[in-house]
Amino acid sequence: MEKRICSLTIFLAFVSVLASPFVAAHAADPIVIGVPTSTGFVEGKEGLAVVEMAVEEINAKGGVTLGSEKRPFKVESIDIRDAAPGVPVPEALLGLEKIILDKKPSALLIGPFRSEALLAGMDIIAKYKVPMLGTIAMSPASEAKIKKDPDKYKYIFRTCLNAKYLVKYLVAVMAFVNKEFGFNKVFIMNQDVAWARATADLIKKHYFDKAGWQVVGHEAYPTGTLDFSSAMMKVRAGGAQVILPIFDMPQSGILVKQWNAMKVPALLAGFISPLAGPGAWKTFDAKIGGAINVNFELGSAMGSPKVPCSMDFLAAYEKKYGKPMEAGHGPAPTYESVYILAEAIERAGSIDPDAIAAEIAKTDRTGVMGKIKFDDGHQAIFDMDPKDSAVACVFQWREDGKRVNVFPQAIADGKIQLPAGLKPVK
Amino acid sequence: MFVGTVVYALINSVILLLMAIGFNLTFGISGVSNFAYGAFYILSAFVTWMLMNWIGVPYFLSAVLSIIFTAFIGAVMYRFILIRVRGQVLSEVIATFGIGLIILEFFRYLGFVGIEYSLPVFIDHSFVIAGTYVDMQRILIVVFCIVLILLLWLFIHHTSIGLAFRGIAQDERTALTFGIDSDWIAMLSVSMGAALAAIAATVVVPLGTISVGEGYDVLINALAVCIIGGLGSTGGVIVASLVVGFAQRFTDTYIGPHWTMIVSLVAILLVLIVKPSGLYGKQKELEERI
CATH class of the missing domain: 3.40.50.2300 (Response regulator)
Structure with missing residues (x-):
């Protein structure tokens, strides 16, 4: 009996040693x-x-x-x-x-x-x-x-973020600018692609037209456009106080450089993808001070000390x-x-x-x-306070090359600064 | 606004001319349609960027080294690939377009994407010209282009290589009887075209960023201008640059920027219908007369 138990123990030990790599794997x-x-x-x-x-x-x-x-x-x-x-x-x-x-x-x-x-x-x-x-x-x-x-x-x-929430944020930024400075003349510039066209049209239809803004101009630019001088001249001639850009092409940084070089007295506030990260300051020769950009999600290239x-x-x-x-x-x-x-x-x-x-x-x-949290369409819910929902962040490039969150207010670290030559109208 | 549009239209024309002049020179001399032209433009910009940011070479030295390197790559492309298919137009187009694709997509594969790839402007300042603000880089582009065209003219008309270029361009067989090595001259013309693409990149890229996709745009712009002006005609390219440059900016201002891309295409179509050889082209003149 003892011999049998001993043999069984040795056999089991042998099997477990052999099997252990497979178990571990x-x-x-x-x-x-x-x-x-x-x-x-x-x-x-x-x-x-x-x-x-x-x-x-x-x-x-x-x-x-x-x-x-x-x-x-x-x-x-x-x-x-x-x-x-x-x-x-x-x-x-x-x-x-x-x-x-x-x-x-x-x-x-x-x-x-x-x-x-x-x-x-x-x-x-x-x-x-x-x-x-x-x-x-x-x-x-x-x-x-x-x-x-x-x-x-x-x-x-x-x-x-989805397109509806992007529209919501851009509308909220425009309403904020209107409330803070009394601005109500806008020039809309968007890339000539479906999402940017739809975003611009929705903002115009659901906000600018209803809130009494004057849309001085609304232009769509083909992907790859290298010169925005005509638009900048139209902004100046039309007296627009705000430029709303919606672009995700690499060349859209040229727009900001021309806005700066042509000293256009209008607040540039919208979405230009190349402005999102800290590298934009060097890329665009420190010529983007004053531009306001929406980063689609807090944490994507821009954080907040409040989160x-x-x-x-x-x-x-x-x-x-x-x-x-x-x-x-x-x-x-x-x-x-x-x-x-x-x-x-x-x-x-x-x-x-x-x-x-x-x-x-x-x-x-x-x-x-x-x-x-996800809604019934399986979309993450975005709103204005990171305690209650996911948030995008809206920041302004400052003249010293720093980015400062200006909206939503729950994560804002500073106020919007106006470019030279532009004064509040209230 | 009219005067401002004229100012920017002139600048736009000069940029188009810079983008097209190398392509035109190569075709005019050797008959090679270098469809890798846009890729050379981007190659040069990235090489300048790498020299500056990875090795710390000063900007202007980086630009000069990059122009030399791009010219060398152009020569290598001719010596090892194009020489085998020279005279077979379709093969030349396929070979050069393939090389261009390889260069551009290789940069994309290596991860050269994003906005961090840019070159600094030469002088950071703005001027008011006729009531319109214009940045110094654009003014320098105009000055630079005028000087470049003058130097090219002097080179073509008053140097032995320039005269050999003209000889080959006029009649290759006759030039051969005078002891001009047509393959050597063709290689130089491809190399010089590549160098001109690199020079254009050096002055134009600081206006924006370096992106792989722009290589294709540069090729399309160069083709549009050269077809309208007449392939191989320097005067034609200058006139076509002005036509397209002014048409684009005036369309921007008075019709709408989303029509701008169509302007070049409509201009190409009209020219092909009315004068298939282009405004100053000689390629099909005989057939047109018949």
Whole structure:
């Protein structure tokens, strides 16, 4: 009997020694996060960088708790190139499908840049049932699609600002300028692309026309425009007090330089993507003092001391990558999305897509953008106070090269300063 | 506003001329359509940026080194690739366009995206001209372009290489009988065209930022101006730059900037319908007469 027990013990010990690597391997099986994005563009490049940063932070603490084990995240990315001009939507969709089939991710982050690619891609995501936290494409049409068929599209969420909220912020800034200085003459300049045209038209229709503003001019500029002198002359001739620019092309920095060089006595307040990050000061030869810019999410290239973790996030990024963040749209919600996903997996206790999606929908997290909750269209809710919702931030470039938050008031660190030659009218 | 528009239209014309002159020179001498022209423009700008920011070379020395480097790459492109397909127009276009794509997309692949890539203006100041504020860089572009055209004229008319350029441009076979090495001259013309693209980048890029996509825009602008002016005709390119430059700015001011891109295309179509060889082109004159 003793001999049998001894043999069995030795056998079990032998089996456990042999099996231990497999058990360990299983325990360390990573949870794959797929990142399909346009890595050739700064928002995609920095978005992928913050995913890796967040994953490193989570893995350094052992990974994601799944039942009784800790599993690390692993990042797989693909350049779907949809942000590049001329790249057809089907090519982006092929990339999306490829990463789902090849890498078997448990979730996708960032996603398409262009809304038409997102809208078409939603069916692929629904087909393969992979939760996605999108952080770039902004069309509210995706929310409408989710609301229309919530069961099919329950896997799709958006953590970044959408176009409706962008309009809301720009309108709020214009109303604030009107209240503070009495300005009511505006010149609208937008890039001649669908999202910028729609944004400008909505602001005009829902605010300027109703609030009694005089729209001195409204012009659309083709992507790649290199000279804005005509508009600057029209602003001066028409007596516009505010210029509302809506651009995301690299050349739009020329507009700010010309506004400065031509000494146009009007407040430049709107969205010009190249002005978002600290590098803009050097890029544009220190010629952007006075310009006011909307960064789509707090934490994307601009933090606030009133939300300390937004400052920590930017400092950690600079420490890791050796240079400051420049994209004003994407990185903060992408970083938050990694944590939202980790928390959802932990709450769900599995990587079943339906369970993860159900838990993401219940998100109630405070992070670098403020408080994040999703509405019934799976859109993160943005408002004016980071204690209650996610927030965008509106800052002004000052003549000393510093950026100061001026709106919303909950995170404002200073007041708007007017350019030389422009006086308040109240 | 009219005077201001005229001032900026003139500046716009000069910028277009700078962007097109190298493409035109190469085609006029060697008959090579260098579709890598826009890529050379961006290559030069990035090389200048890298020399300044990575190695700490002073701006003007960086610009000079970058122009020399771009000219060298142009020569290499001719010596190792174009020489094999010279005279086969379609092959030349495909080869140069492919090389341009490789250069531009390689920069994108390496991560040269974002707004941090820019070159500083030469002098940071603004002037009032006829009641309109104009920055010093734009004024310098005009002055620089005038000097460049004069130097090019002197080079073409009063140096032995310049005369060889003209000889090859007029009749390659006859030039060969005079001992002019047409391949050597063609290589020099491609190299010089690339150098002119680099020179244009040095003075124009400080107005904005360096972006890969601009390489394609520069090529389109150069093509538009050269087709309207007549491929290979320097006078034609100057006139076409003025026509397109003024049309663009006046469209901006009096019609709407979203029509500006169409102006160049409509001008190309009209010229192709009325005079397919361009305003001063000689390429198809015989066929047109027949």
